[in-house]
Amino acid sequence: xxxxxxxxxxxxxxxxxxxxxxxxxxxxxxxxxxxxxxxxxxxxxxxxxxxxxxxxxxxxxxxxxxxxxxxxxxxxxxxxxxxxxxxxxxxxxxxxxxxxxxxxxxxxxxxxxxxxxxxxxxxxxxxxxxxxxxxxxxxxxxxxxxxxxxxxxxxxxxxxxxxxxxxxxxxxxxxxxxxxxxxxxxxxxxxxxxxxxxxxxxxxxxxxxxxxxxxxxxxxxxxxxxxxxxxxxxxxxxxxxxxxxxxxxxxxxxxxxxxxxxxxxxxxxxxxxxxxxxxxxxxxxxxxxxxxxxxxxxxxxxxxxxxxxxxxxxxxxxxxxxxxxxxxxxxxxxxxxxxxxxxxxxxxxxxxxxxxxxxxxxxxxxxxxxxxxxxxxxxxxxxxxxxxxxxxxxxxxxxxxxxxxxxxxxxxxxxxxxxxxxxx
Numbered sequence: 474x475x476x477x478x479x480x481x482x483x484x485x486x487x488x489x490x491x492x493x494x495x496x497x498x499x500x501x502x503x504x505x506x507x508x509x510x511x512x513x514x515x516x517x518x519x520x521x522x523x524x525x526x527x528x529x530x531x532x533x534x535x536x537x538x539x540x541x542x543x544x545x546x547x548x549x550x551x552x553x554x555x556x557x558x559x560x561x562x563x564x565x566x567x568x569x570x571x572x573x574x575x576x577x578x579x580x581x582x583x584x585x586x587x588x589x590x591x592x593x594x595x596x597x598x599x600x601x602x603x604x605x606x607x608x609x610x611x612x613x614x615x616x617x618x619x620x621x622x623x624x625x626x627x628x629x630x631x632x633x634x635x636x637x638x639x640x641x642x643x644x645x646x647x648x649x650x651x652x653x654x655x656x657x658x659x660x661x662x663x664x665x666x667x668x669x670x671x672x673x674x675x676x677x678x679x680x681x682x683x684x685x686x687x688x689x690x691x692x693x694x695x696x697x698x699x700x701x702x703x704x705x706x707x708x709x710x711x712x713x714x715x716x717x718x719x720x721x722x723x724x725x726x727x728x729x730x731x732x733x734x735x736x737x738x739x740x741x742x743x744x745x746x747x748x749x750x751x752x753x754x755x756x757x758x759x760x761x762x763x764x765x766x767x768x769x770x771x772x773x774x775x776x777x778x779x780x781x782x783x784x785x786x787x788x789x790x791x792x793x794x795x796x797x798x799x800x801x802x803x804x805x806x807x808x809x810x811x812x813x814x815x816x817x818x819x820x821x822x823x824x825x826x827x828x829x830x831x832x833x834x835x836x837x838x839x840x841x842x843x844x845x846x847x848x849x850x851x852x853x854x855x856x857x858x859x860x861x862x863x864x865x866x867x868x869x870x871x872x873x874x875x876x877x878x879x880x881x882x883x884x885x886x887x888x889x890x891x892x893x894x895x896x897x
Contacts, residue, residue: 528587530813537573584858613652
C-alpha cells in the first residue's frame with residue numbers, strides 16, 4: 474500500500490526543519506520527502522494548511538485506566554492508589570480491561586499518538602486491541618509481589634505467559650516488555666529475575682522509580698539507599714531500562730542513570746495532579762540522559778493527549794526554575810517523538826526517508842494556530858489533540874479527516890460507559 478501526502482508543512486528529519494513538501498509512503502516506510510512528487514499512490518491526502526508531524530510516542534501510560542477517569546480526583550498518590558484505584562482494579566476482568574484498552578486506543582489515535590509503552594493487567598487482551606487498532610504497542614504486565622515468594626513465582630509466570638502470547642501474534646507492531654511495578658512493590662528477588670529474563674530474551678524493562686517523597690523514604694528506610702542506587706547495586710539498570718517519573722533524583726542518581734544509559738519517561742501532568750513533585754529535567758538533560766514524555770494513565774492526568782502533555786512539560790519547568798528558556802518547544806517536541814522512539818529502539822519519531830511511516834496530520838486552519846509563525850511552538854503551546862485530523866501508523870491510515878477507520882468509535886464509547894458503571 475502507498476500513501477501520498479501533498480502540500481503540507483512537513484516537520485522534516487531529526488532537526489525538525491519545516492519544509493513545504495509532499496511525503497510518499499510505501500509499505501510501512503517513508504520513501505520520499507520532496508516538493509511536487511508525481512508518483513502514483515493508492516491514497517492521496519491533501520494536507521494544504523496542515524502540518525505533517527511525526528506521530529507521538531507516549532512513553533508511559535496505563536491505557537485501560539480511562540475507565541477510572543474522574544473517579545478519584547484531587548488525592549495524594551498513596552491514598553489515590555490504595556483506597557480508590559486498587560480496590561476498583563480488584564474488580565477488573567479480562568473483558569473489562571479490554572474495553573478500557575479500546576477506549577485508550579481510540580483516544581490515542583484521535584490525538585495523534587502512534588506508539589505507546591503500557592503497563593497494566595490482562596495484557597494479552599490489550600495486545601489484541603493494539604493489533605486490531607493499528608497502533609504500535611509496547612506492553613508490560615505490571616508485576617507486584619510485595620516480598621511474598623509465592624507471589625513472586627506467580628507474577629513471573631504471568632509475565633512469561635503474556636510474553637508468549639504476544640510473540641505468537643507475530644506482529645511487528647506489538648512487543649512485550651518486562652514491567653516490575655516499582656522497587657517499593659517488588660522484592661529484590663523479583664527484580665533480579667526480571668533483569669536476568671530481560672537479558673535472556675532481549676526485551677526492554679519499564680518500572681516506576683522515585684515518583685514520590687514517600688517512596689524515597691520507604692526505600693531508604695528498608696535498604697538504606699535511594700531507589701536508583703538500589704537498582705544499580707543489584708545490576709538492574711541498563712540501556713534497555715525505561716524508568717517512569719524519576720521525580721526525586723539527586724545528583725548521584727542522575728549520574729548513575731546517565732552512566733547506565735537509562736531513559737526517563739517524564740509524566741508532568743500526573744506528577745502535578747498527584748502533587749508528586751517536579752522532575753529535575755534540566756539536570757538530567759545536562760547529564761545526557763535520554764528523556765521521553767508520557768501521559769501516565771487517564772485516571773491521574775486525566776487524558777492521553779500528548780499535545781496537551783507537551784505544553785504541561787514546557788510550562789512546568791519554566792515556572793519551577795523561574796527561567797523561560799528551560800524546556801524550550803523543540804526540546805519538549807523531541808521528548809514526545811524522537812526520544813521516545815530511541816528508548817524503544819525503533820526507527821521512528823521523525824519524518825525522513827527510511828523511517829517508519831508513523832505520522833500525524835494536524836489541521837492548522839484554525840484561529841488558535843494562525844498565523845503560522847512557528848510550527849513547533851504552535852504544536853507545543855497552542856495545539857491540542859482535537860486538532861489532529863489524520864493518524865498513520867506503520868503506513869496504515871488509522872484515522873482520516875477525523876474518521877476512525879480501524880475501530881467502531883460509537884461502540885467503544887458505549888461499552889466504556891457500560892463497564893464504568895460496574896466498576897464505580
